[in-house]
Amino acid sequence: MPELRGSSGDQPQHVLTRWFGTANLHTIDVYESKGGYKALRKALFDMSPSDITNEVKTSGLRGRGGAGFATGVKWSFINRDAPGPKYVVVNADESEPGTAKDRYILENSPHMVVEGILIAAYAVGANQAWVYIRGEYDEPYRMLTEAIEEARAKGYVGPKPFGKDYPLDIRLYRGHGAYICGEETALLESLEGKRAQPRSRPPFPAVKGAWGRPTLLNNVETLATVPAIINLGGAEYAKLGTAKNPGTRLLTVSGNVRKPGVYEVEIGATFRQIIMELAGGPPEGRRVKVFWPGGSSAPVLPESMLDVTSDAEALAAAKSMGGSGGVIVMDDSHCVVEAAHRLLQFYSYESCGKCTPCRIGQDWAVRTYERILGDDGSQVDLDILQRVSDGLQNGRCLCGLGDSGGWVIDSTLRHFREEYEDHALRHTCNVGKVAVSA
Amino acid sequence: MTALSEHVLEEIRELPGRYPQPRSAVMPALDLAQEELGHLTPEAMSEVAVALELDPGYVEGVATFYSLFHLEPIGKHRLYVCTNLSCMIRGAYGIVDHVKKSIGVGKPDEVSADGLFSYEEVECLGACEYAPMMRLGHRYHYDLTPEKIDALVADLRSGKKESAAPVGVARAKKPRAPRKKKADA
Numbered sequence: 001m002p003e004l005r006g007s008s009g010d011q012p013q014h015v016l017t018r019w020f021g022t023a024n025l026h027t028i029d030v031y032e033s034k035g036g037y038k039a040l041r042k043a044l045f046d047m048s049p050s051d052i053t054n055e056v057k058t059s060g061l062r063g064r065g066g067a068g069f070a071t072g073v074k075w076s077f078i079n080r081d082a083p084g085p086k087y088v089v090v091n092a093d094e095s096e097p098g099t100a101k102d103r104y105i106l107e108n109s110p111h112m113v114v115e116g117i118l119i120a121a122y123a124v125g126a127n128q129a130w131v132y133i134r135g136e137y138d139e140p141y142r143m144l145t146e147a148i149e150e151a152r153a154k155g156y157v158g159p160k161p162f163g164k165d166y167p168l169d170i171r172l173y174r175g176h177g178a179y180i181c182g183e184e185t186a187l188l189e190s191l192e193g194k195r196a197q198p199r200s201r202p203p204f205p206a207v208k209g210a211w212g213r214p215t216l217l218n219n220v221e222t223l224a225t226v227p228a229i230i231n232l233g234g235a236e237y238a239k240l241g242t243a244k245n246p247g248t249r250l251l252t253v254s255g256n257v258r259k260p261g262v263y264e265v266e267i268g269a270t271f272r273q274i275i276m277e278l279a280g281g282p283p284e285g286r287r288v289k290v291f292w293p294g295g296s297s298a299p300v301l302p303e304s305m306l307d308v309t310s311d312a313e314a315l316a317a318a319k320s321m322g323g324s325g326g327v328i329v330m331d332d333s334h335c336v337v338e339a340a341h342r343l344l345q346f347y348s349y350e351s352c353g354k355c356t357p358c359r360i361g362q363d364w365a366v367r368t369y370e371r372i373l374g375d376d377g378s379q380v381d382l383d384i385l386q387r388v389s390d391g392l393q394n395g396r397c398l399c400g401l402g403d404s405g406g407w408v409i410d411s412t413l414r415h416f417r418e419e420y421e422d423h424a425l426r427h428t429c430n431v432g433k434v435a436v437s438a
Numbered sequence: 439m440t441a442l443s444e445h446v447l448e449e450i451r452e453l454p455g456r457y458p459q460p461r462s463a464v465m466p467a468l469d470l471a472q473e474e475l476g477h478l479t480p481e482a483m484s485e486v487a488v489a490l491e492l493d494p495g496y497v498e499g500v501a502t503f504y505s506l507f508h509l510e511p512i513g514k515h516r517l518y519v520c521t522n523l524s525c526m527i528r529g530a531y532g533i534v535d536h537v538k539k540s541i542g543v544g545k546p547d548e549v550s551a552d553g554l555f556s557y558e559e560v561e562c563l564g565a566c567e568y569a570p571m572m573r574l575g576h577r578y579h580y581d582l583t584p585e586k587i588d589a590l591v592a593d594l595r596s597g598k599k600e601s602a603a604p605v606g607v608a609r610a611k612k613p614r615a616p617r618k619k620k621a622d623a
Contacts, residue, residue, distance in 0.1 A: 006567065097524065098562065099562070100564045103564045136518070136563050136573055139577065176505070177505030177506035179561060192461055193461035193464040193465060194461070194500065195500060196503065254524035254569055255524050256528075261567045296562075339527070343523060346522060350561065
């Protein structure tokens with residue numbers, strides 16, 4: 001049994017993770033003993049669907065999957081009164097490098113996710129929800145399946161939850177290994193049994209989503225936060241975090257830190273607090289060289305920017321983003337150019353091939369990195385990298401996968417130009433040769 | 439004689455009814471086929487297509503898009519070793535080198551001479567706080583070291599079954615219902 005690495009226990013910022021680590025929290029009895037399913041009951045009997053959506057709007061919750069769109073606003077895009085089926089689709093295809101928080105939630109408290117899904121379905125007028133879960137998540141899949149069965153046995157999932165005449169159902173669909181499925185329209189294609197290639201928008205999923213029907217798509221953590229918002233009230237929840245980016249979120253801190261883990265923090269905590277305090281900082285005698293503040297797609301920041309805060313506005317001002325909350329830390333024993341090369345291999349491999357700039361551009365970048373790292377580079381290659389990076393960005397592709405590769409190149413070049421020049425122009429790598437001052 | 443057994447085909451034919459539109463059944467169907475054969479042969483994909491009333495080319499198009507569908511034999515046990523950034527900076531490529539030695543292969547997708555093992559370098563598996571890590575036998579293995587790899591491989595070589603139902607995080611053991619004996623039936 002692996003040890004719990006991350007937040008648990010009664011602390012003000014532990015809105016989601018307070019009871020994590022409690023024995024059998026994954027069972028419905030223990031979850032209910034900690035106040036579970038109270039929010040669903042409240043939503044069904046004390047609130048109208050538009051009350052619920054308004055409460056989520058008031059909370060200021062933004063999607064935790066990566067794009068950070070205002071959740072309540074997204075909910076209000078669904079026409080609740082449109083005839084015919086509507087769906088909630090849950091994005092549990094967590095695959096942004098450096099991100100493990102949805103797994104952490106699903107393994108610790110699957111009922112919290114089930115409760116959030118049911119509230120969302122009621123709010124947008126859907127009777128059926130589909131959870132698209134990545135195929136490699138065997139354990140979360142099993143735990144979510146059991147949680148849904150338990151909720152079904154109690155009648156919370158079924159024709160009359162708590163006696164209310166509003167049928168609610170949750171189904172699971174397993175992914176089969178494709179990063180692109182984290183992108184919402186590619187996920188919908190996959191759910192429909194197709195190759196997962198993003199759709200052009202409009203129409204947006206709220207109008208024409210799963211199986212051509214109005215669909216609300218939310219991330220696991222986003223929905224897991226909904227019960228807390230209903231219990232606390234949106235205004236109370238919004239007191240946490242920053243004024244423009246309220247609440248708490250789960251950050252996965254990985255890489256060269258002494259205590260890697262999934263930490264729930266108030267949004268606005270500095271990366272110095274997150275990396276140096278919560279995660280224990282780099283190993284003895286090492287310094288943080290660079291960190292990715294929001295998954296591998298978030299432009300990198302150097303050590304000198306550890307005091308940047310984790311809210312969307314501060315990160316945008318630093319030319320990066322909060323993304324999926326995957327904080328990857330690399331110390332001064334590693335080469336930034338090699339890391340960027342590995343990530344471009346990733347984006348190249350995962351490109352679905354639909355948009356030419358991404359399909360061709362990511363490959364060009366990989367080949368250029370190979371020349372640079374193979375001591376075969378020159379100034380021309382640095383120029384090519386910059387040009388390829390520009391070609392991947394700014395709306396040239398249907399989804400963000402193209403941009404993401406471009407941001408890796410662009411941000412590492414911006415902050416670590418000297419390391420690139422060492423490789424490309426001087427055919428040397430100075431990593432590890434520099435004396436480390438503790 | 440079909441590649442897939444009749445009871446699997448029967449199961450596949452029932453899948454479309456579970457989805458708002460029948461096409462969604464294609465991946466669950468390929469799953470069942472792969473579970474029976476170990477990998478997806480052209481015959482198996484054709485039979486899936488016929489059972490679901492789809493074009494075989496379409497089915498193959500889906501199968502080739504997703505990395506968890508295997509179109510070549512992979513041996514009895516597949517090691518999916520993460521080498522993405524969080525694992526890489528904690529030594530994943532050293533783990534890959536050791537995996538090769540331990541299972542006796544020279545490159546990804548090669549099946550060991552005893553037919554038991556193959557490995558693959560995969561992208562982030564979403565367990566970065568336990569890096570370096572891998573997936574093997576429907577469960578995750580954390581904080582990998584050469585010793586851990588050797589022990590896992592030795593266990594499987596000696597015939598130990600892969601665990602089907604992995605143990606989760608922070609969970610007490612559930613009391614197990616007494617198993618029915620044949621005589622009781």
